[in-house]
Amino acid sequence: MKFIKENGPHIKSDDNSSKIMTRVLIALIPIVCYAIFKNTILVYFFTSQSFFSSLHPLFMIITGVCVSLVSEVLWFKFVLKxxxxxxxxxxxxxxSIIPGLLLSLVxxxxxxxxxxxxxxxCGTIVGKMLYGGFGQNVxxxxxxxxxxxxxxxNSLLGSPLNAYELDALAGATPLTNLTSLGYYGVYDSVVGSYGSLLNFFTGxxxxxxxxxxxxxxxxxxxxLAITKTIKxxxxxxxxxxxxxLTAIIGYGIGLGLWYPLFHVLSGGLLFGAVFMATDPVTSPVTQIGQVLHGISLGILTVAIRFLTPYPEGVMTSILFMNMLVPLFDKIGVKLKYAFKKIYIPIIIYLILVVVLVLTIISNVNNSKNNTVDDVGNKVTITETKKDGNKTTYIVTSKGWGVIKAEVEVVDKEIKSIIVTDKTGETQWSEIEKENYIYKVITNQKDINNLDAVSGSTFSSNALKNIVKKVLSEELK
Amino acid sequence: MIRGLKIDGKKEMSLSEEIIDFSSPDKVYVPLMNNNTPCDCLVKKGKKVKKGTVIGIRKNMDFPVLSPVSGIVVDIDKCLYLNGEEVPCVVIENDKKETVLKKVLVDDIAKYTKEEFVELLKKCAVTGMGGSDFPTFFKYKSDASFLIVNAVECEPYLTADMMLVKLKAEAILESIDAIRKINNIKKCFIAFKENNDIVRNAFLEYIGRYEDIVLSPVKNIYPMGWERHLVKSVLNLEYERYPSEVGVIVNNVSTIFAIYKALKFQRNITKRIVTITGEGFTEPINVLVKVGTDMSSIIKKIGKYKGEKLKFIAGGPMMGTALSSDHIVVSNNLGAVTIISDTEDYKNECISCSKCVNVCPAKLCPVLIMKNIDNVNELKKLHPELCVECGLCSYVCPSKLGVRDFVVKAKGKVRQ
Amino acid sequence: MKKVLNYLFKENPVFVLVLGICSVLAVTTTFEKSYMMGIVVLIILVISNFLVSLIRKIVSEEIRIPVYIIIISTLVTLIEIILNKYSKPLYDAFGIYLPLIVVNCIILGRALAFASKNKVFDSIKDGFKSGIGYLIAISIIGFLRELFGNGTITIMNDISSITGYREIIHVFNNSVIPNKLFLTSGGAFILLGILIGIINGRRGEV
Known part of the structure; x- marks a missing residue:
């Protein structure tokens, strides 16, 4: 009788990788259903959009899944032969379908x-196949x-409101709203315009x-956590x-418990934390490494949200920390055998956190105190030239970067604005398309009620601030 | 933290019937091996031997190999050993008279000094019958405060130790008490799985007489039978390399019975219980066989193989070796033969899911060892030498990779 | 045609030897800037090879590199002054990358590797070969970057003060949104990588 001769344990557990993928998909099913419900059914029944165009989210999901599948098959066939x-x-x-599905959901x-x-x-080819295929991506x-x-x-990602919401609300996502308020605002202006925190929770x-x-x-x-599918x-x-961190910052700037809850419940934080950061191939394997990974992600997200003009920090911080995963694993292995040395990362993180929190609190408090003259430190008049009744102001204004412009004023009325340097404005083409400078000049008496160009809020606000500053300068 | 995984034991299969006695074979093939070290042969063809005659010796420890039967040496041949290799063996034809070298019967088996005890264990070739085949006398050379008797049998399918306890609980307890008195041990513990009623009930009948022997049920996880887990679970002590550092001796319960034979009759143990089990065999059962018996003849008499793509495993499915034929000979440390069918076809890449890291009882990171298998400097930082080869990393891997083989390979690389 | 392919595949300084990449990535935001940079580098390469090979026997081994750099930087400064006078928009558009031609690896590399060891006429031919290869490579990259990133092809805009001819072709109408990735330096790197991959992959067949 011939027997099979093989190495290793001869019984194996029931679980396999395909079952793990199935469980992740099962966890995503309610989210997909709600996405289609919210953006299709509500829009169709309450606005005049046709059914076919309301089905857009469903098509997005199908496109994402199919394209990632097909591009992987094409790569195997034509490049790996x-x-x-x-x-x-x-x-x-x-x-292969999970990256496409997750992408279409964010x-x-x-x-x-x-x-x-x-x-x-691009995600499948550059993010996965170029690094060596499944299991090797960074x-x-x-x-x-x-x-x-x-x-x-970038301009196409600008307006996240569907047709139903555009009727009911006006404005941007909660986090963009918060950023434009200077990270500080009372409950009513930050949360109130969208309902209550319960609305944030149910979606x-x-x-x-x-x-x-x-x-x-x-x-x-x-x-997923109970079935031990993800980390x-x-x-x-x-x-x-x-x-x-946001609780400490909220306490430092004088806001209540709703502020950290708002930060946790808005934006892509929960989705990114549960489905993107736990991607098994690109996260640490040791337990201490995973804890360090989570803490570093939190610190970087808070830093990006408060210290940079980007309203969300989740996607960037996950990508950045993906690079540091081998370092976290190395620390995790070392601390397994020398657990006393855990005070080294603890001290480093404490210092980082203290510095970050103090910087943010002082920044927000400073900008809070400057609301009286909120235009003042954003626009600077570098030169004034008088030529009869025509005055020319050369100004710099803070947009996404810094704008330099020459403003011609005749009889206390702005006649023209010539922008000389706009290299820092990445979305300037939107301003030009909307002929926004003309609109700004025409509406200079009523500048506060002029809407910003969607997709380039910062540049629009820079132009509006120029008008405000120059006019206030003229009135002196 | 005791790390491990709950695995389905499948022990009911071989417990349904009583054990069959096959301890009178025509020929025995005694392997000249001890603890994976080859032994020298001391007999020639035609020599008449009795039960207990020295037929081989392990040179570096001066440890003898004794004959399990009385008869004539007919050949020096090769046989299949439980590690899968062909090793030299002494073929003895059994005259079935069971004559012993020296007939002794000791009344009070605790009346030995420690030195006599150690010498007796060496003379009677008592080895670790739980699988290690390590000469037991060596463990008793140092002083100890605690003795833990390992009746856990954590490998799935195995029931040999349980059956031994069911039949010989009284003798085992007598032996433990004698060891305690001879070696001045403070307390003895019998460790068994908390859901194992056979062992518990068998000992409960007699344990009332011994106040320094304690029954210690332990958690039903694999690999609870590992020395380190037992010392931690029963005594809450941790050691670096050997339990003797903290004054503990751990012995398998079959070894304790072998010590009983050595103390009472001053001779070697010649037979042991072996479990024949698995879904690939029609009649799973426990048998009593002489050391050196060829298992294939016994299997033929009991039942038939059933199913396709069968594996014949010496030992349990987690740590045993798959053999290419069923002509394996029984050695002191063979506890079972398992016949199961090979159904696994799934194979995938490593997804770094970290299940192997979560489950490793030695707290290693098998996935990192696998990824750094070519880089010896990185391997040294990952300490693969601490691996006990329990097999849980390969068991739990969802991509069905042979993770344990990589760790064993890394062990070899780091040792150089 | 075969000769043009030779320039592209055989020892092309940008795609095969991967030299002088910083100017390729930085100034190729419009087609016009790229081919003007290519022409400038071609001129400097030819003249510097000529001069270096003229004096190759006089200069001693130890002070070779400073002497060659003096020659190259003199040429670059001359071109800078000329461009500053005749086409200020182009001079502004090049920015810092015009003086950086001094340390462009192609020019110094060819000077050290070839011109310092060979006769004058051979050095001029070599400079011409590398320069044309660089010109073709940088023009391709500038063409693709502007086409995908902006939807236009600028044939001549900034130097229109000299030639008096201004032409910007809008290839796509307003309904096709250009892909801003190619206007960033990251996108330029990706495009360069794809082209290096294609060219090196096909090199064996030419």
Whole structure:
């Protein structure tokens, strides 16, 4: 009787990688359903959009999934030169549809389908296949796709409100709103215009299609953590760090407990923490490494939210920390055998946190105190030239970067604004398309009621501030 | 923190019937091996031997290999050992008279001094019957405060130790008490799985007489039978390399019975219980066989193989070796033969899911060892020499990779 | 045609030897800037090779590099002054990368590797070969970057003060949104990488 001779344990557990992928997909099903419900059914029944165009979120998800699948099959067939059957087999075993699905869930609902396809293609090829295929990638492929979209077609990501919300609310996502308020505002202006914090929790606020319903994300996280499918230490430490840091900042600038809750419940934080940061290939394997990963993600997200003009910090910080995963694993291994040395990372993190929190609190308090003359430190008049009744002001104004302009004033009325340096304004083409400078000059008496150009809020505000400053200077 | 995983034991299979006695074979093939060290042969063809005659010796420890039967040496041949290799063996034809070298019967088995005890264990070739085949006398050379008797049997499918306890609980307790008195041990613990009622009930009948022997049920996880886990779970002590550092001796319960034979009759143990089990065999059962028996003849008499793509494993499915034929000979440390079918086809890449890191009882990172297998400097920082080869990393891997093989390979690389 | 392909595939300084990349990545935001940079580098390369090979026997081994750099920087400063006078928009558009031609690896590299060891006429031919290769490479990259990143092809805009001819072709109408990735330096790197991959992959077949 011939017996099989093989190494290793001869019984294996029931679980396998395909089952893990299935469980992740099961956790995503409620979120997909809600995304389609919120952006399709509500829009169709309450506005006049046709049913086919209301189905846009569904098409986005289908496009993302199909393009990532097809691009992986094409890569196996044409670049790695495998046969067609082998390509299909390989694609089945690798988690090929998950990057496409996650990417389509973090995009707002108005993104055209070809942009989703471009993002899914770039994410799969650059984020996964170029690094060696499944199991070898360094960066999260869904986030690489999102990065490509946001660098290439930033203007198309601008307005996340669907048609139903545009009727009910006006304005931007909660986090962009907070940024434009200078990170400080009372409950009514920060949260109130969208409802209450409960609305944030259930997801009846504007945002990307998959990330708004925090309740369903929490349910998905509990399911995945109990079945031990994902590395649960990372989301827990990430969200706790953000909560604690924003709580300290909120206390420092004099706001209540709703402020950290608002920060945790808005934007892509929960979705990114549960589904993107826990991607098994791009996160640490040691337990201490995972905790350090979560804490670093939290610190970087808070820093990006408060110290840079970007309103959200989640995607960038996850991509950045993906680079540092081998370092966290190295520290995790070392601390396994020399646990006493844990005070070294603790001290480093404490110093980082204290410096960060103090900087943010002082920044916000400074800008809070300057609301009286809020235009004053954003626009500076560098030169004044008088020529009869015509005065020319040469000003610099803070937009996304810094704008330099020459303003001609005749009889206390602005006649022309010539922008001489706009290199820091990445979205200036939007300003030109809308002929915004002409609008600013025409509306100079009523400048506060003029809306900013969507997609280039900072540049629009810079132009508006120029008008305010120059006019106030003229009135002196 | 005791790390491990709950694995389905599948022990009911071989417990349904009583054990069958096959301890009278025509020929025995005694392997000249001890603890994976080859032994020299001391007999020639035609020599008449009795039970207890020295037929081989392990040179570096002066440790003898004794004959389990009385008869004539007919050949010096090769046989299949439980590690999968062909090793030299002494073929003895059994005259079935069971004559012993010296008939002794000791009344009070505690009436030995410690030196006599150690010498007796060496003379009677008592080895670790839980799988290590390590000469037991060496463990008793140092002083000890505690003795832990390992009746856990954490490998799935195995029931040999349980059956021994069921049949010989009284003798085992007598032996433990004697060891305690001879070596001045403070307290003795019998460790067994908390859901194992056979062992508990068998000992409960007699344990009332001994106040310094304590029953210690332990958690039902694999690998609870590991020395380090037992010392931590029963006594809450930790040691670096050997339990003797903290004054503890750990012995398998079958070894304790072998010590009983050595103390009472001053001779070697010649038979042991072996479990024949697995879904690939029609009649899973425990058998009593002589050391050196060829298992294939016994299996033929009991039942048949069933199913396709079968694996014949010496030992349990987690730490045992798959053999290419069923002509394995029984050595002191063979506890079972398991016949199961090989159904696993799934294979995938490593996704760094960290399940192997979460489950490793030695607190290693097998996935990092696998990824750094070519870089010896990195391997040294990951300490692969602490691996006990329990197999949980390969068991739990969702991509069905052979993770344990990488760690074993890394062990070899780091040793140089 | 075969000769042009030779310039592109055989020892092309940008795609094969990967030299002088910083100017390729930085000034290729419009087609016009790229081919003007290519022409400037070509002129400087030819003249510097000529001069270096003229004096190759006089200069001693130890002070070779400072002497060559003096020659190259003199030429670059001359070109700077000329451009500053005749086409200020182009001079502003080049910015810092015009003086950086001094340390462009192609010019110094060819001077050290070839011109300092060979006769005058051969050095001029070599300078011409590398310069044309650089011109073709940088023009391709500038063309693609502007086409995808802006939807236009600028044939002549900034130097229109000399030639009096201004032409910007709008290839796509307003409904096609250009891909801003190619206007960033990251996108330039990606495009350069793709082209290096294609060219080196096909090199064996030419």
């Amino acid at each position: 495998k046969s067609f059957n082998n390509s299909i087999k390989e694609t089945k075993k690798s988690f 995009l707002p609902t108005n993104v055209p389908l070809w942009v989703v396809a471009f993002g899914a293609f 960066f999260n492929p869904a986030l690489i796709g999102y990065l490509f979209i946001s660098v290439s077609y 009846t606020i504007p945002g990307a299609i998959g990330e708004v319903s925090k309740l369903l994300i929490l349910v998905g996280f509990l399911y 649960w230490r990372i989301p827990i430490t990430y969200i706790l760090t953000v909560f604690i």
